[in-house]
Amino acid sequence: MPASRFTQTGNYRTRYAQDQTIFATSAEQLSLIVLVLVLLALPLLLPKTLLRDVNLIMIYAVAVIGLNVTTGYTGLINIGQAAFMGVGAYATALAATRLNLPFFVAIPLGGVAAALIGTFVGLPSLRLKYLYLAVATLAFQIIFEWTVGHLPLLQQGGAISLPAVQVFGIRDTFLNHNRFWYYLILPVLVLMALLWRNVLRTKYGRALIAVRDNDRAAAAMGIHPGVAKLTAFLLGSFYAGVAGGLFAYFQKAVVIEDYGLHISVQLLAMAIVGGLGSLPGAFLGPLFIVALDRGMEVLSQWLGGQNLFPEGVDVATALRPLAFGLTIVLFLMFEPRGLANWWRLSRMYFKKWPYKF
Amino acid sequence: MDLLPQLLLAGIVIGSIYALAALGFVLIYKSSRVINFAHGQIIATGAFIAFALTQRGLNFWLAGLIAMLATFLLGMLIERVFLRRMVGEPIIAVIMVTIGLSSVIDGLIHLTPYGAGSFSFQTPAVLSGQGIEVFGTPLSRTQIAGVLAALGLLGAFTYFFNKSTLGITMRAVADDQMAAMSVGTSVERVFALAWAAAGLTAAAAGVILGLMSGLTLGGLAGIGLKVFPVVILGGLDSVIGAIVGGMLIGILENLSAGYLDAIVPGGGTREVFPFIVLIAVLLIRPYGLFGTKEIERV
Numbered sequence: 001m002p003a004s005r006f007t008q009t010g011n012y013r014t015r016y017a018q019d020q021t022i023f024a025t026s027a028e029q030l031s032l033i034v035l036v037l038v039l040l041a042l043p044l045l046l047p048k049t050l051l052r053d054v055n056l057i058m059i060y061a062v063a064v065i066g067l068n069v070t071t072g073y074t075g076l077i078n079i080g081q082a083a084f085m086g087v088g089a090y091a092t093a094l095a096a097t098r099l100n101l102p103f104f105v106a107i108p109l110g111g112v113a114a115a116l117i118g119t120f121v122g123l124p125s126l127r128l129k130y131l132y133l134a135v136a137t138l139a140f141q142i143i144f145e146w147t148v149g150h151l152p153l154l155q156q157g158g159a160i161s162l163p164a165v166q167v168f169g170i171r172d173t174f175l176n177h178n179r180f181w182y183y184l185i186l187p188v189l190v191l192m193a194l195l196w197r198n199v200l201r202t203k204y205g206r207a208l209i210a211v212r213d214n215d216r217a218a219a220a221m222g223i224h225p226g227v228a229k230l231t232a233f234l235l236g237s238f239y240a241g242v243a244g245g246l247f248a249y250f251q252k253a254v255v256i257e258d259y260g261l262h263i264s265v266q267l268l269a270m271a272i273v274g275g276l277g278s279l280p281g282a283f284l285g286p287l288f289i290v291a292l293d294r295g296m297e298v299l300s301q302w303l304g305g306q307n308l309f310p311e312g313v314d315v316a317t318a319l320r321p322l323a324f325g326l327t328i329v330l331f332l333m334f335e336p337r338g339l340a341n342w343w344r345l346s347r348m349y350f351k352k353w354p355y356k357f
Numbered sequence: 358m359d360l361l362p363q364l365l366l367a368g369i370v371i372g373s374i375y376a377l378a379a380l381g382f383v384l385i386y387k388s389s390r391v392i393n394f395a396h397g398q399i400i401a402t403g404a405f406i407a408f409a410l411t412q413r414g415l416n417f418w419l420a421g422l423i424a425m426l427a428t429f430l431l432g433m434l435i436e437r438v439f440l441r442r443m444v445g446e447p448i449i450a451v452i453m454v455t456i457g458l459s460s461v462i463d464g465l466i467h468l469t470p471y472g473a474g475s476f477s478f479q480t481p482a483v484l485s486g487q488g489i490e491v492f493g494t495p496l497s498r499t500q501i502a503g504v505l506a507a508l509g510l511l512g513a514f515t516y517f518f519n520k521s522t523l524g525i526t527m528r529a530v531a532d533d534q535m536a537a538m539s540v541g542t543s544v545e546r547v548f549a550l551a552w553a554a555a556g557l558t559a560a561a562a563g564v565i566l567g568l569m570s571g572l573t574l575g576g577l578a579g580i581g582l583k584v585f586p587v588v589i590l591g592g593l594d595s596v597i598g599a600i601v602g603g604m605l606i607g608i609l610e611n612l613s614a615g616y617l618d619a620i621v622p623g624g625g626t627r628e629v630f631p632f633i634v635l636i637a638v639l640l641i642r643p644y645g646l647f648g649t650k651e652i653e654r655v
Contacts, residue, residue: 325458
């Protein structure tokens with residue numbers, strides 16, 4: 001046992017069992033409890049418009065965890081995560097409208113559908129590496145958008161509305177929509193994050209990292225790189241599918257624009273800004289990108305009132321991609337490990353205070 | 358009027374532009390192993406610079422030349438400011454930097470009055486006259502000039518790579534950077550030149566495309582995506598591959614539009630067919646028709 005139950009003054013671990021514990025100190029356990037309480041109280045504190053953004057952030061976080069599985073941990077560049085989200089969303093919508101399944105069946109079903117298709121799309125990874133695979137997922141993204149746009153079953157990309165949901169006698173209505181879904185999305189997000197945290201502790205999770213770092217060395221150690229890569233695609237697109245199902249219900253409708261190439265790029269940006277291959281990054285990235293987007297909206301509204309730009313220039317459509325692109329480029333140039341690294345550094349600072357190191 | 362020759366000719370016309378766009382893409386990949394997702398945006402930049410100049414009353418040809426010079430410098434600038442720092446970083450970082458750049462350029466174009474609208478060049482007098490008929494298919498003078506200009510530029514670059522000292526230097530760097538460095542080649546200069554040359558061809562592609570089918574940001578930047586099927590089919594690091602791939606994809610997409618659209622409900626197979634070809638090529642022959650066989654099997 002450490003000398004103090006609240007601060008970690010050194011490494012006191014003498015057994016493997018101790019090394020595998022999740023919480024090193026009681027302070028960490030306490031901080032988690034506080035975090036959970038804050039999260040549960042959040043909808044009561046936040047105004048409605050902000051709560052909507054929080055919900056979006058949480059849904060994107062689920063998708064970004066999945067993207068981290070393929071791109072961050074296994075090193076397979078995936079420019080089609082939004083299409084996988086779309087597969088999940090459309091499968092969920094079909095299950096809910098055609099088969100009249102309840103949402104707690106329809107959403108996992110969407111995840112499974114996305115996982116199946118994701119594994120199929122991942123098949124080229126058995127032969128290809130790096131950018132070839134990136135281009136393959138890009139092609140899937142475009143083929144997906146085109147196919148949905150041409151299927152009468154899916155309204156040719158137009159809106160398919162989903163039925164309202166009822167949980168424990170509480171109905172999802174216009175007034176409580178954001179709060180209602182907050183309490184549904186939050187446990188899903190926590191569950192999915194815990195799932196990945198724990199997969200990472202198994203030999204399958206470590207195999208993925210080994211394949212990313214050096215797939216030949218991994219093969220020499222008895223890991224089958226192809227199986228590992230397909231596992232990554234399976235898991236990653238499952239997460240995307242669940243996120244898509246949640247998104248479909250939260251938006252009350254499925255529209256193809258929500259699953260386009262630009263969303264895939266946004267998800268990649270979230271993963272990178274947060275920090276590739278880190279779980280805290282999967283939350284910080286969406287938070288940052290959504291906040292940036294809203295910030296730019298506010299800024300461009302203000303700028304639009306100042307008459308600085310010539311007639312016919314929509315400041316909002318200019319500033320948003322500009323800021324978004326600059327964010328990606330600057331992060332990659334100056335902080336490639338993302339916000340997760342800042343998170344880590346600030347934690348270290350408090351842990352070591354008042355010493356510098 | 359027979360359908361097949363018409364489709365083939367239309368395919369060659371659009372294919373020569375794809376080839377020109379793919380050439381810039383290949384130049385960058387060949388010298389520095391960078392996949393440039395911002396290529397479509399550079400094409401759009403070139404086209405809009407030329408258009409803005411003609412709007413100010415400048416001669417069309419002069420405007421085109423200035424636009425090419427401008428994107429030449431733009432390419433060099435992008436390499437110097439952004440890509441030079443990324444040497445040795447993981448591929449995902451390099452790819453994402455170019456994706457970020459494409460978004461930045463998109464935003465910058467939206468700050469000008471050209472972002473949202475659709476425009477068209479005032480066709481110069483030489484090109485507006487009566488076209489000719491090939492195999493019973495009418496071709497406008499713009500189309501012929503576009504194909505000739507594209508083929509001319511492609512030929513010039515092929516010659517440049519095979520005969521000139523600088524071209525051979527660039528090939529040497531592409532083959533083996535270490536070896537090229539050790540015999541005294543400035544690899545950095547070659548990278549900068551590759552980006553600059555890519556910018557130049559991008560502007561040419563943009564102006565030709567703008568002349569033929571009008572200027573919209575989405576349409577011009579969209580060529581940046583069409584480049585992927587072309588270069589995967591032709592081979593990522595082959596100049597000849599870019600030319601052949603461009604023509605093939607242009608022809609294939611027109612054939613699919615001509616013959617498959619009637620079968621597929623809703624039509625529009627033109628947009629998706631190249632990407633189906635892309636996946637098929639990846640599965641059968643990932644290094645393309647002329648590319649270097651360097652893919653490691655896992």
